[in-house]
Amino acid sequence: MPEGTLCNRQPVTTKEQLDALLADKTGKIYYEEMQHLEVDTEKLAETLQATCKSRLRTWLEICAHCGLCADSCFFYLANGKDPTQVPAYKIQSTLGEIVRKNGQVDNAHMRYCMDVAWGKCTCCNRCGTFCPYGIDMGVMFSYLRGLCFSQGFVPWELKIGSGMHRIFRAQMDVTPEDFVETCEWMCEEQQDEWPGLEIPVDKVGADILYTCNAREPKHYPEDIAEAAILFHIAGEDWTVPSEGWDQTSLTMFAGDWEGARLQVEGIYKAIERLKPKRVLGTECGHAHRATVIEGPYWVGREDGRPPVPYLHYTEWVAEALRTGKLKIDPAKRIKEPVTLQDSCNYIRNYGLKEVTREIISYIVEPGYFVEMEPCKEYNFCCGGGGGLNGIGIYRQWRNIGFKVKRDQIKATGAKLVIAPCHNCWDAIRDMEEIYELGIRWSFLKPLLLKMVIIPEHLKPKEEAEEEEE
Amino acid sequence: MYQFITGPLLWLTFIIFFGGLAFRVVWYIRGLDWRLDRVAYRAYPALGLKGALSSIIHWLIPYGSHGWRAKPLYTLVFFIFHAGLVVVPLFLAGHAVLLDERWGISWWPTISMALADTLTIGVMVTAVIILVRRLVLPEVRILTTFYDIFLILVSVAPFVTGFLVVHQVRDYTFWLYAHILSGELLLVLIPFTKLFHVVGFFLSRGQIGMDFGIKRAWKSRKGFAW
Structure with missing residues (x-):
């Protein structure tokens, strides 16, 4: 069987295809079909010819096999220093093999590549910072994911995710109408407490255009x-x-390069249409990576930047605290040991380490903030990045990988982990469920709402009057 | 024989060595693609240069980068090995004599014999450590191939033979020829093997430095900490 009905080289572009995949619970038939999926070696060789250029080829060739990357990888550490988890081994035995054989590889090899690219690497890019040559295996694994996707070897959930983006321009089946309705509903719900609260939709020329993660609506x-x-x-x-x-x-997690471009184009079109001064994204790491860091390149912007300045949520919070737009009640600051999870996507891969610490200086009582060790650009992945949180077949591997983050958090003695990233937030929640550290975890928004000073004129009428009496 | 291997054969060696490395550099730089690499090389020359230099310099200095500091012993071995590999062939008094005799270059700086001996012993001892480490540590052994071991032997051969020549063991002529030929073999192999990292290191580090300088660490006040 060259291609299956569910597992094949074509991306999902119609609702029917998507429903068929969803009906195959946990991807049972899908993975069964994958066992027999033929590798289109000619197409693979063509793709290599067109996309595997001097940087990647040099990385693969020049690797000194020194093993210095081993300790940088949380999978290696969490799996009792299993040598097959050494990043250089993982990439050489997968992508390296494909390149050396110029695409002449079989089904078993592609399935091995899939297991490693999604189940043993979260593309956190930490290894790249420990390699004397600066060989970034995270970059190579995301490239390998692209090759795998183009050949149909992609985890079931991500085939679905890619299809969702291509059909709905969202990672879940939320239509523009659903989204606008949710905004209206949230606004109405809050009217008692926040009279006059608005969620303006499609306002042209606003200072800030806000984009979010489909999980939120x-x-x-x-x-x-x-x-x-x-x-x-x-x-x-x-x-x-x-x-x-x-x-x-x-789509980025899936290695669906074309789908990733379409998704970012949709957002950039909204920017062109609504002409905001700036755009602000929610507390999500990979969304920032996709739209702000990599996205400009996918759509072909030569300046490598989005059309207008595009902030991560932490940048806006830091700015709002710095300029006094948001004022914190000192009495309500966090007064318990607290630590911060640095998201790989916007700390190691975007440089927001100072901004996040600035926020901490406003919201945590001095003396209570404890850094993880290591931290900032050297922080370990939460354990669930790169799409791993969502992939059923690698769940056990992920849970083993959690041990590194678990021990990091444990060592801080913190009972609260601030995690301004959806993936980190999920990972820490799941980790707590498995390992029961007795910790809490939170985005910034709920923490800020507990301690921000509310201007008088925004308080509900009765409450303001009561206070006057 | 001596005239041939230090004459025409040496010229051929130099042509292959420099020509091969020049080809490597041109091929690498021409193969950089802002869209595929997702680094806007041309759009931010200043950020790119700063990132590249910072990345190269921090990794050229012993313990100058976070990565080197994470592995203090290995770093020590690594730098002793490379210091000898680079300094001895370039600045050995015996080599400078050749430069003077053949091309009349008399101003070439040289190092003392004692230093040359120390560095050479350093190369040989660290090469043994590196070989043993390759075979003993599971995380390195799984990566090691015969090719890796071959390259270490090829790299160290001119030092072992040169050491024997200088210290006048028996069969002087044999060891002298072995030294010259193994040195030439090394130079010829460099462009065709991963030993091309003599330039490749600067290219690869420069590229990742540009990546972080232009794109992945541009928001940080201090840039990447390397």
Whole structure:
């Protein structure tokens, strides 16, 4: 059987295909079909010819096999220093083999590549910072994911995720109408407490265009409400787009380069349409990576930047605290040992380490903040990045990988972990479920809402009067 | 024989060595692609240069980078090995004599014999350590191939033979020829093997430095900490 009906080389582009995949619970038939999926070696060789250039080829060739990358990888550490988890071994035995054989590889090799590219690497890029040559195996694994995707060897959930993006321009089946309705619903819900709270949709020329993660309207709509309330308190002129509102990219995790470009184009179109001064994304790491760091290149922007300045949520919070748009009640600052999870995507891969520490200086009582060791650009991945959180077949591997983050958090003695990234947040939640550290974890928004000073004129009428009496 | 291997054969060696490395550099730089690499090389020359230099310099200095500091013993071995490999052939008094005799270059700086001996012993001892480490540590053994071991032997051969020549063991002529030929073999192999890292290191580090300078660490006030 050259290609299966579910597992094949074609990306999902129709609702029917998507429903068929979803109906195959946990991908049973899908993975069965994958066992027999033929490798189109000619196409693979062509893809290599066109996309595997001097940087990647040099990385693969020049690797000194020194093993210095071993200790940089949390999978290696968490698996009792298993040599098959050494990053250089992982990439040489997968992509290295494909390049050396110029694409002449078989089904078993591609399935091995899939297991390693998604189950043994989260593309956190930490190894690259420990290699004397600067060989970034995270970059190579995301490239390998692209090769795997183009050949149909991709985990079931990510085939679905890529299809969601191609059909809905969102990682979940949330339509523009659903999104706008959710915004309206959240606004109404808050009217008692926040009279006059608005979520302006498609306002042209606003100071800030806000984009979010589809999980928020779908599963955590209160996150959108919290964002709105904080903008309301800060007095921001902001808006959300009815289309191009989902900043995430399961397409990036899937290695669906074409789908990733389409997703980012949708957001950039919203920017062109609504002409905001700046864009601000939610507390998500990979969404920022996809839309702000890599996205400009996918759509072919030669300056490598989005059309207008595009901030991560932490950049806005730091700015709002610095300029006094948000004021913190000193009595309500965090007064318990607390630590911070540095997201690989916007700390190691974007440089926001100082901004996040600046936020901490406002919201944590001096003396209570404990850094993880290591931290900042050298921090370990939460254990669930790169799409791993969502992939069923690698769940056990992920849970073993958690041990490194678990021990890091344990060593800080903190009972609260601030995790301004959806993936990190999920990973820490799942880790707590498995390893029961007795910790809590939080995004910034709910923490800020607990301690921000609310201007008098924004308080509900009765409450303000009561206080006057 | 001596005239041939230090005359025409040496010229041929130099042509292959420099020509091969020049080809490597041109091929690498021409193969950089801003869109595929996702680094806007041309858009930010200043950020790129700063990132590249910072990346190269921090990794050229012993313990100058976070990565070197993470492995203090290995770093020591690594730098002793490379210091000898680079300094001895370039600045050995015996080599300078050849430069003077053949091309009339008399101003070439040289190092003392004592230093040359120390560095050479350093190369030989660290080569043994590196070989043993390759075979003993599971995380290195799994990566090691015969090719890796071959390259270490080829790299160290001119030092072992040169050491024997200088210290006038028996069969002087044999060891002298062995030294010259093994040195030429090394130079010829460099462009065609991963020993091309004599230039490749600067290219690869420069590229990742540009990547971080232009794109992945541009928001940080201090840039990447390396």
